[in-house]
Amino acid sequence: MATEQHKPHLFVDSGNLLFKQAQIPNGPSQEQLTAEGIIKIYAAMQVDAVAVAPLDLAAGLALLQTSQKQGFPWLSANLLDEDGHPLFQPVRIKKIGKIKAGIIGLTGAVSSLPAGVTHADWRTVLPALIKKTTRQCDILILLSSLSPAENQEIAQQFPAIHLILAADLNSGNMNPQQVNNTLITQTDRQGKYQGILTIDWNKNGRWGMARKEELTGMRNRLDALDWQIQRMRQRKDLQQPEYIDKIKLVEKDRKTVEQQIKTLEQPLVPGPASGQTAPCSFSYTFLALQQSMAEAPEIKAIVTEIKQQINTLHQNKTSKGETLPFLGPDGCKSCHPVQTKFWQTTRHARAYQTLQRQGQAFILECLPCHVTTSPGFTLGKDQLLTLPPGLQTVGCENCHIGQGRSHAGNPKQFQMTKQVAEKICLSCHTKERDNNFEYQKKLKLISCPAG
Numbered sequence: 001m002a003t004e005q006h007k008p009h010l011f012v013d014s015g016n017l018l019f020k021q022a023q024i025p026n027g028p029s030q031e032q033l034t035a036e037g038i039i040k041i042y043a044a045m046q047v048d049a050v051a052v053a054p055l056d057l058a059a060g061l062a063l064l065q066t067s068q069k070q071g072f073p074w075l076s077a078n079l080l081d082e083d084g085h086p087l088f089q090p091v092r093i094k095k096i097g098k099i100k101a102g103i104i105g106l107t108g109a110v111s112s113l114p115a116g117v118t119h120a121d122w123r124t125v126l127p128a129l130i131k132k133t134t135r136q137c138d139i140l141i142l143l144s145s146l147s148p149a150e151n152q153e154i155a156q157q158f159p160a161i162h163l164i165l166a167a168d169l170n171s172g173n174m175n176p177q178q179v180n181n182t183l184i185t186q187t188d189r190q191g192k193y194q195g196i197l198t199i200d201w202n203k204n205g206r207w208g209m210a211r212k213e214e215l216t217g218m219r220n221r222l223d224a225l226d227w228q229i230q231r232m233r234q235r236k237d238l239q240q241p242e243y244i245d246k247i248k249l250v251e252k253d254r255k256t257v258e259q260q261i262k263t264l265e266q267p268l269v270p271g272p273a274s275g276q277t278a279p280c281s282f283s284y285t286f287l288a289l290q291q292s293m294a295e296a297p298e299i300k301a302i303v304t305e306i307k308q309q310i311n312t313l314h315q316n317k318t319s320k321g322e323t324l325p326f327l328g329p330d331g332c333k334s335c336h337p338v339q340t341k342f343w344q345t346t347r348h349a350r351a352y353q354t355l356q357r358q359g360q361a362f363i364l365e366c367l368p369c370h371v372t373t374s375p376g377f378t379l380g381k382d383q384l385l386t387l388p389p390g391l392q393t394v395g396c397e398n399c400h401i402g403q404g405r406s407h408a409g410n411p412k413q414f415q416m417t418k419q420v421a422e423k424i425c426l427s428c429h430t431k432e433r434d435n436n437f438e439y440q441k442k443l444k445l446i447s448c449p450a451g
């Protein structure tokens, strides 16, 4: 929930931001360094609260607890230590302009918990927490990585929670949905979007739309009760005393619902005369984060620092000495000298040097398009990081499909494809990396000559 910088705003996240998998070894790794970087960036952006979600626990507790000690606002009301005490702050109260917001964090089911951690059922911790927090704040927000069904259940049971920001891995961007008096919404995973929710808050704490939905719900309930009463009256054993009591109970229920509908139907007139204010309202957008967006220099510096650390970490890997199915250009040179000489003049031949110049020759995300592989063959992480120098280039076998090593031994039996289909080029010349790639035009620039 953020708005333009100058307006009072909250910057919160419901978690699952640190890792992409459920388990990561604790210790130096690209994943660990990236996670530390994300925490640093969020801190630099002055995040107000982040709930701990299952994917944040993937490397254990150490990272979270260290950052918590340094002031990072992790929240979780249901991750407990061995003595049943919360491991993180359960709730944070934060002023947004004149409004006091209570922010509660709840962690969803974790597949394998770090040692010494219990995951408590939210049903055991939430009621008391709501009771306590409601008294201290105007708006109550829940950051939740629980399942969509559990979030619905919470909204049904606790109208005191005005807003649930979810972190479900499968729901993507979710337009705000009103359940009872709670808005449920979420932003897609892994920072692809920024969700902006602008709220016009009034003291009565009721969403305008919710009133309308509540009313419809109530009317449906009244219809159902009428139908039930009618059915009961038609029964033969109508005269039995216990049955009469039963009908009485249902009729009483009906009266309550009728009364509630009457109350809800009264117009909400703003102003002191009626003692009521207009309902709360909101608007929202999901802002796609693009590479073309301006980067804050401070954040860019952190990103560069993380990349350098990963690069240094990966530099020290050593090869397992396995034999790959491709040879690299040195193995083709003797029989195809004309094409090799030509290829050496293309930028493909220097693609790896480009990464070295950038200090990113050991960044896993960059390597697949800047080294020798073969279409359809995916190099593993360790293989990419320990390629022999002969394969540190975009070479012949990136374009010419075939088993290069076998072909060099027996060219007649193992053929290489001469033509290079557009989709091979596009596997590297993606929209993201090269948005004005024209196959026919570019093909002319790199086609090896006959001879």
Ligand code: HEC
Residues within 6 Å of the ligand: 327, 328, 329, 331, 332, 333, 334, 335, 336, 396, 397, 400, 404, 405, 407, 408, 409, 411, 412, 415, 416, 417, 418
């Ligand atoms: C020992 C010599 C030798 C080596 C080494 C060799 N080739 Fe060849 N290559 C040939 C011969 C001979 C042919 C022609 C085969 C045919 O016509 O059946 C050929 C054909 C080709 C063709 C097809 C050309 C066409 O006209 O259809 C391509 C592409 C090719 N080689 C690529 C490579 C690549 C890439 C490498 C290195 C991985 C390589 N070659 C290594 C001998 C070699």
Ligand code: HEC
Residues within 6 Å of the ligand: 347, 348, 350, 351, 352, 354, 355, 368, 369, 370, 371, 394, 398, 399, 420, 421, 424, 425, 426, 427, 428, 429, 439, 442, 443, 444, 445, 446
């Ligand atoms: C394995 C990935 C890969 C494949 C496959 C690939 N390229 Fe490239 N290409 C690159 C990279 C990386 C660069 C930039 C190299 C550098 O300057 O560091 C590049 C640069 C180029 C350039 C020079 C820059 C420019 O845009 O003028 C041309 C032309 C080009 N590629 C054409 C092609 C064509 C045509 C194909 C398909 C026949 C193709 N490439 C296949 C990775 C690839």
Ligand code: HEC
Residues within 6 Å of the ligand: 354, 355, 358, 360, 363, 365, 366, 367, 368, 369, 370, 427, 428, 429, 430, 433, 434
């Ligand atoms: C999906 C394939 C792909 C990936 C992944 C990739 N690149 Fe490239 N890169 C290309 C292609 C294709 C070009 C050539 C396009 C052009 O120059 O217009 C290129 C060009 C470049 C250039 C420009 C070369 C020059 O001299 O103009 C740099 C720098 C570069 N890449 C660095 C990186 C870094 C750093 C990473 C990792 C963060 C990376 N690339 C990841 C495909 C890729």
Ligand code: HEC
Residues within 6 Å of the ligand: 329, 332, 333, 336, 339, 340, 341, 343, 348, 394, 395, 396, 397, 398, 399, 400, 418, 419, 420, 443, 446, 447, 448, 449, 450, 451
């Ligand atoms: C970026 C893609 C690319 C790379 C890298 C590349 N080639 Fe080619 N090569 C082509 C294209 C395109 C043609 C022309 C195909 C056609 O005529 O349809 C070609 C043609 C050839 C031919 C056939 C020439 C003929 O017409 O007789 C051979 C042999 C060949 N390349 C070998 C190599 C060798 C060896 C290397 C590495 C040193 C290499 N190629 C690197 C794209 C590439």
